[in-house]
Amino acid sequence: AKLGPLARSPFSSDEPQTPYKSVTTYNNYYEFGTDKEDPAANAGKLAVRPWTVRVEGLAGKPRTFDIDELLKLAPLEERIYRLRCVEAWSMVIPWVGFPLSALLRQVDPQGSAKYVEFVTHYDPKIMLRRPVLDWPYTEGLRMDEAMHPLTLLTLGLYGEVLPNQNGAPVRVVVPWKYGFKSAKSIVAIRLVDKEPRTAWNKSAPSEYGFYSNVNPNVDHPRWSQATERRIGEFRKRPTLMFNGYAEQVASLYQGMDLRKSF
Amino acid sequence: MTKPPSAAQLAAIKALLFALCLVPFALYMQRWFDDALGANPIEAITRGSGDWTLRFLLITLAVTPLRKLTGLNWLLRLRRMLGLFAFFYASLHFTTYFWLDQFFDLQSIAHDIMKRPFITVGFSAFVLLIPLAVTSNNYAIRRLGGRRWQSLHRSVYAIGILAIVHYWWLVKADILEPMIYGLILAALLGMRGWWREQERRRQIAASMPRPMPGGKVIPLVAKSPRY
Numbered sequence: 001a002k003l004g005p006l007a008r009s010p011f012s013s014d015e016p017q018t019p020y021k022s023v024t025t026y027n028n029y030y031e032f033g034t035d036k037e038d039p040a041a042n043a044g045k046l047a048v049r050p051w052t053v054r055v056e057g058l059a060g061k062p063r064t065f066d067i068d069e070l071l072k073l074a075p076l077e078e079r080i081y082r083l084r085c086v087e088a089w090s091m092v093i094p095w096v097g098f099p100l101s102a103l104l105r106q107v108d109p110q111g112s113a114k115y116v117e118f119v120t121h122y123d124p125k126i127m128l129r130r131p132v133l134d135w136p137y138t139e140g141l142r143m144d145e146a147m148h149p150l151t152l153l154t155l156g157l158y159g160e161v162l163p164n165q166n167g168a169p170v171r172v173v174v175p176w177k178y179g180f181k182s183a184k185s186i187v188a189i190r191l192v193d194k195e196p197r198t199a200w201n202k203s204a205p206s207e208y209g210f211y212s213n214v215n216p217n218v219d220h221p222r223w224s225q226a227t228e229r230r231i232g233e234f235r236k237r238p239t240l241m242f243n244g245y246a247e248q249v250a251s252l253y254q255g256m257d258l259r260k261s262f
Numbered sequence: 263m264t265k266p267p268s269a270a271q272l273a274a275i276k277a278l279l280f281a282l283c284l285v286p287f288a289l290y291m292q293r294w295f296d297d298a299l300g301a302n303p304i305e306a307i308t309r310g311s312g313d314w315t316l317r318f319l320l321i322t323l324a325v326t327p328l329r330k331l332t333g334l335n336w337l338l339r340l341r342r343m344l345g346l347f348a349f350f351y352a353s354l355h356f357t358t359y360f361w362l363d364q365f366f367d368l369q370s371i372a373h374d375i376m377k378r379p380f381i382t383v384g385f386s387a388f389v390l391l392i393p394l395a396v397t398s399n400n401y402a403i404r405r406l407g408g409r410r411w412q413s414l415h416r417s418v419y420a421i422g423i424l425a426i427v428h429y430w431w432l433v434k435a436d437i438l439e440p441m442i443y444g445l446i447l448a449a450l451l452g453m454r455g456w457w458r459e460q461e462r463r464r465q466i467a468a469s470m471p472r473p474m475p476g477g478k479v480i481p482l483v484a485k486s487p488r489y
Contacts, residue, residue, distance in 0.1 A: 018301075026301035034436040037300060087434070089302060132436045203435050222378055222431065224370070231301050235365055 003076055003096050003156045011150055011248075012080035018091035020158050022231050027165045028085065029184055031120075031127040031137065039165035045126040046185065048169040057117075057191035060108030067169050071155055073106070074098035078159070079152055079173070084214045084243045086178035088236075090228045095173050096156030101147045103189075109143070113191035116146040118172060118183040133199045139183035140196035140210065141174065142252075150175055150248055154182075176245040178212045209262040213253070214243035218262050266336040279340060283347040286314045287354070304362045311355035316429065316443055318348035319422050323450045330457065342398050345418070349395040356388050380431035387424035390417055419454075422447050 029039035032046075051067040065073070076096055084090045104116070122136035145151060152173040155162060162168040167184025174181050180200050190196075200208035207221050216226045216239040227236040242249050253261075267275060290310050293299045299306040322344040329337045364371050374381045394415055396402070403411045426447055430440040 022301035030436070036302070089305075130436075130438065200435075219377075222380055224374070224378075227370075229302070229304065234304075234362075 001161050003071075003159060003161060006076050006078040006096060006159065009077045009079045012078065012094075013082055013092055013244075014080070015082070015092045017080065017094055018231050023091060023093055023157060024163045024165060026231065028087075028179065029165055029167065030132055031122065031135070032165065033128060034132060040163075042126075043164035043168075046121070046123075046164045046168065048164065051169050051187075053170060053186055054188040055103065055107045055191075056188065058110040058113035058193060059191050060110060062107055065103070065106075070103070070153070070170060074102040076155070081152075081173060081175040082243050083173075083175065083179055083182075084228060084239065086180060086208070086212070086220060086225075088223060088225065088228045088239075090230050090239075090243075092230075094158055095152055095154045096159065097152040097154035097173070099149050100151045100153045100172060101149070103153050104146060104191075107191070109191050112193050114143050115192050115195055116141050116143060117190040117192055117196035118186050119188040119190065120183050121185040121187050134202050135199075136187075137183065137199040138196065139172075139181055139198050141172075141181070142195075143191075144252055145174070145249075148249065148252065150245060176214055176242040176249045178214060180208070181212050211253075211258075211261050213249075213258065213262075214239060214241070215258055215262070216241060218259055266334075272336065272339060276340065276343065279343060283318070283343070283350075286310070287351075304358070308355065308358045308363060311351050311358055312429070315348055315351040315355050316425050318344060318351055319418070319425055320443065320446050320450065322348055323418065323422060323447070327450060327453045330453075346395060346398055349391050352388050352391055356385075380428050383424050383431065384428035387421045387428060390421050390424070394418060394421075419451055422451070 025040045026036045027039040028036070029043060032039040032042040049067065052064045053067075053070065054062075054064045056062040075098060077098060078094055078096055080092060080094045082090060083093055118139045118141075120137045120139075124135075127135070141151070152175075154167070154171050154173045155169065157163070157166060162171065167182075170186050171184040172182050172186065181198075195210055198208075198210060200212075201210060214225075219225050225239055228239045229236050240246070290299075290307060294303060294307065297303070322341060325337055325341040325344065329335055360366065360371065364374075375385050376382070394417065397406065397411060397414060406414065426440060426444045429443065430437060433440060
């Protein structure tokens with residue numbers, strides 16, 4: 001279904017966009033299988049309506065939002081973002097959504113809320129039962145990261161609602177972090193006071209840190225992060241600090257050792 | 263026992279097997295030119311050539327157990343071709359990495375081989391395969407002598423293990439596939455170990471002095487007297 005009207009965003013990239021077909025057939029959504037083509041083949045089983053998202057925890061006005069409410073909560077924007085996967089490939093995707101901060105402000109976060117935890121949908125009847133990761137998949141951001149104007153509560157791509165394999169009906173997109181930080185098919189957002197454990201960090205703490213900012217200078221222990229293959233391109237290209245969003249986000253990490261807080 | 267195939271039959275079997283071994287290569291070539299390898303064709307080719315290297319290594323290592331279990335000794339005559347196909351797919355795998363993935367960036371490749379354990383291991387396995395491929399001919403067997411040739415070619419057991427480790431270390435979280443390949447390799451090597459142990463015991467038993475037929479058995483320990 002078409003979404004619109006869509007406001008343009010100054011944060012959008014003008015790079016060539018990755019074809020819709022690649023964006024929707026080359027996915028990491030392990031609940032639907034660990035090969036890239038698996039999610040497109042299997043995610044059709046996901047029922048995206050009815051759908052609600054609980055926003056709870058350290059909030060003055062915690063509440064549950066229906067997906068139709070979310071679609072009307074704030075003006076929808078098209079945000080053309082670079083996506084850099086920790087596996088050293090990248091895409092340029094025209095997402096549709098609005099800043100996550102618009103949703104969080106609705107529940108009146110308390111001063112003690114320092115982090116945001118995302119809990120995603122898990123249904124063993126239609127999803128992978130093998131414990132490849134600790135299901136349900138969870139992710140997290142520091143409060144200032146979650147409130148950052150680049151952090152997008154995402155409801156669509158290429159002007160339409162999200163295809164299931166891309167995390168329908170609602171996900172986040174955090175463009176300066178490796179793709180796995182951008183949790184899909186979210187059912188709950190919790191405001192918490194301690195750094196939440198995240199699915200990939202639990203699986204391999206030495207390989208996937210809480211921050212997981214795109215950083216060409218800090219290699220994954222098993223492969224280099226200095227370059228990436230843009231899907232559709234033949235030669236690799238250099239990876240940019242914070243995936244090219246340093247101007248917007250570098251200040252969030254001032255004084256931090258990004259080798260330690262990787 | 264069934265009769266072994268005649269020379270002409272064996273030649274036909276070999277020709278058929280040769281064609282069969284090229285099928286994965288042909289399919290990947292076709293999909294490459296049809297642009298049917300998905301969003302990341304270089305990754306697909308790298309994965310595919312790696313998968314087929316591992317499969318051919320396991321198929322080659324399965325020849326001896328299969329021969330012992332079925333008694334079809336002529337299967338041994340197919341082993342060289344299967345082993346060379348393992349090397350063929352390994353070469354494609356390496357070339358894909360060297361050319362398509364790294365684009366001859368020698369500095370980056372050297373860095374990878376030294377710093378990334380899964381690439382170090384995979385590269386070692388490939389290098390170790392080269393002498394085996396080079397000596398896969400009758401001339402080399404004659405030159406080296408059967409015993410030395412055989413001990414050289416036993417390094418394929420280590421190569422098999424390195425290949426599994428290479429695969430295991432490269433996957434992100436889902437170790438199911440490397441585990442399946444690893445279990446098959448363990449079974450193929452385990453059977454050899456078991457047979458070798460049986461053979462060792464048989465030889466020890468054969469070298470032990472046995473009572474002469476019809477002779478009298480003299481107890482070495484006297485029975486304690488009974489009162």
